[in-house]
Amino acid sequence: MQGVDLHTHSNISDGTLSPEQLVRAAGEIGIHTLALTDHDTMDGLSLAEGAAKDLGIKLVSGVEISSQWSRPATKKNYGVHIVALNMQHPEPLLALLEQQKQIRAVRAKQICDLLIPLIGEDIYADVVAKVDNVPDRVTRTHIAKTLVEKGYVSRAQQAFDKYIKEGKKAYVKFDGLGLEETIQVIHASGGFAVLAHPTRYDLSATNIRYLIEIFAQFGGDAVELPPAVEPLGTRQMVDRMIAEHGLKVSVGSDFHGDNMPWIRLGNIPRVKEGQAGIWESFV
Numbered sequence: 001m002q003g004v005d006l007h008t009h010s011n012i013s014d015g016t017l018s019p020e021q022l023v024r025a026a027g028e029i030g031i032h033t034l035a036l037t038d039h040d041t042m043d044g045l046s047l048a049e050g051a052a053k054d055l056g057i058k059l060v061s062g063v064e065i066s067s068q069w070s071r072p073a074t075k076k077n078y079g080v081h082i083v084a085l086n087m088q089h090p091e092p093l094l095a096l097l098e099q100q101k102q103i104r105a106v107r108a109k110q111i112c113d114l115l116i117p118l119i120g121e122d123i124y125a126d127v128v129a130k131v132d133n134v135p136d137r138v139t140r141t142h143i144a145k146t147l148v149e150k151g152y153v154s155r156a157q158q159a160f161d162k163y164i165k166e167g168k169k170a171y172v173k174f175d176g177l178g179l180e181e182t183i184q185v186i187h188a189s190g191g192f193a194v195l196a197h198p199t200r201y202d203l204s205a206t207n208i209r210y211l212i213e214i215f216a217q218f219g220g221d222a223v224e225l226p227p228a229v230e231p232l233g234t235r236q237m238v239d240r241m242i243a244e245h246g247l248k249v250s251v252g253s254d255f256h257g258d259n260m261p262w263i264r265l266g267n268i269p270r271v272k273e274g275q276a277g278i279w280e281s282f283v
């Protein structure tokens, strides 16, 4: 499915292009249907609309929600990203995002506080400066970048591995809304709920299958197809789960600009015979 990208980030969260620059970049490579899906915020949408109109690009409202689910068998809570697309009346979702933003702002400060004894410096002011001093836009990507710039690590990935990923001393869980409620609020806003990057949560195959199963049970609409870099067996397993549960598919690059230069805008997986694209349901 050429010309569609339903998972992208701008500098309103942890991308590097402004929403307007993102739309222009999409126009240059022939994208006709684009969703801006920043983390827990839809603040970039209005900034992207003018350029999209100029270029005749269908700009789909979107957001990537930090949600969570649990598996009774393991008694563990897992983070999961739900991409909400094409909201027709976004008010219920916007109310939820206000809570998510608060969680994000508080967590940014908590992570920086936990880093103080580890690096001997409070980097909070520098971190928040990366997002126009709006604390509720801070992601761990910004914290990782700040740690690189200050010389505490040499690459962003190292900041995650050493300090801020799960299990490390400055990790703070994102205590977001549960999976079922997230899907309900998206539907109450007239949008579609998409399970983002199912193979990127460090889950066992059994847990990926369980996650897709409960996502479908809770009324989720579509699953993102994993990128071609994932092992064939994993991609086929996701394809089987999508078919088994009658889910649609979504396609997105998860573009982050220069923060993840190896991901190219518009680079999306191939849709297989018999799979129904969620974009075909957009009004």
Ligand code: AMP
Binding pocket: 014, 039, 066, 138, 139, 140, 141, 156, 157, 160, 165, 174, 256
């Ligand atoms: P947050 O929502 O604040 O937890 O930040 C999540 C973002 O950090 C993700 O969208 C990725 O862009 C990035 N990220 C998460 N985990 C890693 C990791 N292990 N290595 C590099 N980047 C990561």
Ligand code: MN
Binding pocket: 009, 014, 039, 139, 141, 256
């Ligand atoms: Mn991100």
Ligand code: MN
Binding pocket: 064, 081, 196, 197
């Ligand atoms: Mn994500």
Ligand code: MN
Binding pocket: 007, 009, 064, 254
């Ligand atoms: Mn993303």
